[in-house]
Amino acid sequence: MRYTCSVAFLLSYLTCMIVAAEKTPKYEYHGMRKFLTRPDIEVPTWKVSVYDEAKVAPGHWFVAPYEVNGNKKPGGSWIGPHIFDSTGELVWSGSHMFKRINVMDFGVMDVGGEDLLSLSYAVEGRGYILDKQYKVKQTVVEGMTGKTYNMHDFHTVENGSHFLYLQRNITHASAQLAKQDLGYDGECSVTFPGFEERDVKTGEVLFKWDATGKIPLSDSTLTHGPVENRCTGGAWDYLHSNAIDKLPDGHYLLSTRHSDTIYKISADDGSILWRLHGLGGDRSDFAMGDLKFSRQHDVRFREHNVTHLIISFLDNATGADPQPATHEWSRGLLIAVSERDMTAAVIASYDHPQHGKSYRRGSYQPLPNGNVFMGWSEQALHSEHTPDGKIVMEAVLTEHKLGTYRSFKFPFTADPQYPPDIYANASTFASITQTSVYASWNGATEVASWRLSKTDKKGEKSLPLTIMPRSGFETLITYDGYAKYVVVEALDINGRSLHTSDVAKTVASKNLDPDAVAEEQQWLHPESSSASAGSSLRGFGVFTGGLFCGVALLWGALFWKRRRERRRPRYERVAGEEEDETKMDELSHR
Structure with missing residues (x-):
């Protein structure tokens, strides 16, 4: 066989260009990639910068791009759960599996001792668990509506045996409560956050909590504009919960963005045990020194000892509202909280790669090798840091219109049962x-x-x-x-x-x-070729055989004639012979 690389490249390039041109969609987005084998898949491309490859942890990126948060209609085929390798190459697109509609919190979690894919699908009001063949293994929170299901957090606790997820309850705070908390005369339309803990196997609700009557409306720091506007503008999201976790003592950590607060909630009666307020001062139950944070995301308990709880989160440091920033840029924070001394202090900080700000959403994930993987949301920017904060890798989508809620990195293997x-x-x-x-x-x-x-x-x-x-x-x-x-x-x-x-x-x-x-x-079809050749030979044989027989017969006839002529007697003409012959002719015609 003869292989010519230059011609191969030219042919394949021209083919790709022609086929891609035929399949170009009506909409135009920059940095999108298409495939001949899967014309239904279109994915954004990445700009990847690796600064110290030897220190980058192995694993795949788990990202769910979207254009508009809360979109409930199908978008482009780049919307939804995706897995990429460490170079930004696509591994799996689940866009069409979830109807090209936004999903949140896509990653891997321990479900009953098995690492499985999970995501939050707000349009259906439930969470999904997928196996390593990308088949739906379980759905959680069946029957909830998009209005009551809070897509911000969905994960497991208790060694993968319990689900934790957020809820929300849109209702009216009584005139008495509005007067007490806000000094407002009249009812106030409010979104009260909540959460549930359920058994993974049975779906039984093990604990249910709602902020109504437990966290006052006055805790909110989303207070720009007149109070009348907040109460009558339709479902004031006064807390905006975005993370829920469980502590070793059985109580819960709840993060609410619009109060800049991390709450410890009692598993006994649902009361607030303490507040860690990002703005400090009298609102916080802890002495915080120079620690300040605001509009935080992805609060998680990490470990503990006799004296301290270790908690991680993304400090957005600012939001889209007028509240002043609490830090020059967004950062990941690992903090130590002493419940005995009621102090909180920073252990480690992981800065935004461009010293920029993530105004909404984001994530913090410790990796098995000790690194920290930060998701910054905007353009799905994520970065990997060594324990001392050094950035060893960062990647960002080339399409600036896209973002993601959280970004994660996991070692992951899958075995699809459908063919290539x-x-x-x-x-x-x-x-x-x-x-x-x-x-x-x-x-x-x-x-x-x-x-x-x-x-x-x-x-x-x-x-x-x-x-x-x-x-x-x-x-x-x-x-x-x-x-x-x-x-x-x-x-x-x-x-x-x-x-x-x-x-x-x-x-x-x-x-x-x-x-x-x-x-x-x-x-x-080699047999057809052989049959064709045999047919031709048989035809030639018949022709030549017939020709030979004909020649032989002709030769035989000539030979017989000449032999008869040699045996006929010789004679001389005599008088009266013609008369005798004429007579004989006459007799014969009678």
């Missing part, structure tokens, strides 16, 4: 015929290479052609020659077969070399 996807075309250029085959397998994490084989329409015969290392989500494999039907086989790092694609018919260009077509036809 394949697209093939063939053409002749500069007297060289080439088949270009594109292979992908959405969600597969263990593919190291692809084996290309040509086959027949039913896949009953096969001839291996080449093996090509996997190169990103979609790999180009070229073969010098024409293969009418092809299959690809996914191989792992040890060469073990993982799965085989369905048979694909190659799209042949109009300029395809007829000799290459004939050669492939002969390979596909």
Whole structure:
């Protein structure tokens, strides 16, 4: 076989450009990538900067891009849960699985001792658990409406045996409560946050809490504008809960963005045990020194000892409202809280890569190697930091219109049961015929290479052609020659077969070399070629046999005639002979 890289590249490039042009959507977004094998998938691309590769933790990125928060209608095929490798290459797109509608909090969590995919799907008011074949294994909070389901947090506690998730209750605070807390005369339309803890296996509600009557309206720091506007403008989101976690003593940590506060809530009676207020002062139950934070996200308990609780969160430090910033830029914070001395202090800080601000959303995740993975939300910017705060990697989407709620990094393996996807075309250029085959397998994490084989329409015969290392989500494999039907086989790092694609018919260009077509036809149907040749030989044999017989008969007739003539007696004409012959003729015609 003859392989010509330059021609291969040119042919595949031209094919990609032509097919992509035919499939260009009406909308225009920058930095989007399309695939020949999966024209239904379109993903944003990344700008990745690695500063110290040796210190970057292994793992995949878990990101759920969206355009507009709260969107309930299908968007582009880049909306929804996605997994990317550490270079920004797509591993899995779940966009169509979730109808191209926003999902939140997409990642991996321990469910009953097994690491599974999880996400919050607000449009249906429930959480989803997917197995490692990307099949729905469980849905949580069936029947809740989008108005009562709070998509901000959904995870497990108690070694994966219990779910924790947020709720919200839109109601009217009584005139008495509004007067007491706000000095407002009249009812006040308010969103009161809450949460539930449920058993993973049975779905039984183990604990349920609501802020109504427990956290006063006066705790809110979202207070710009007249109080009348807040109370009559429709469901004032006075707390805006965005994280819930459980402590070793059985009580709960609740983060509410619009009060800049982390609350400890009693598991006994639901009362507030203490407040850690980001603005400090009399509102906080702790002496905080120079620690200040605001509009925080992703509050989590990390560890504890006899004297301290260790808590992590993203300090957004500002919001989209007029409240002054509490720090020059957003940062991840790891703090120590002493419930004995009632003090709080910073242990470590992880700064925004550009010393910028995340005005909304974000995440903080410790990694197994000690690094910290920060999600900054805007353009899905995320960064990885060593324990001392040094940035070793950062990545950002090239499309500035997109964002994500949280970003995570996990080591993850998956084994899809559906076959790989394949697209093939063939053409002749500069007297060289080439088949270009594109292979992908959405969600597969263990593919190291692809084996290309040509086959027949039913896949009953096969001839291996080449093996090509996997190169990103979609790999180009070229073969010098024409293969009418092809299959690809996914191989792992040890060469073990993982799965085989369905048979694909190659799209042949109009300029395809007829000799290459004939050669492939002969390979596909060798018996037809043999039968055709045999038929021709038989025809030639009949013709030559008949000709030989004819010549032999003619020769035999001539030979017999000459022999008779040699045996006839010689004589001389005598008088009266003509008269006798004439007489004989007359007798014969009677």
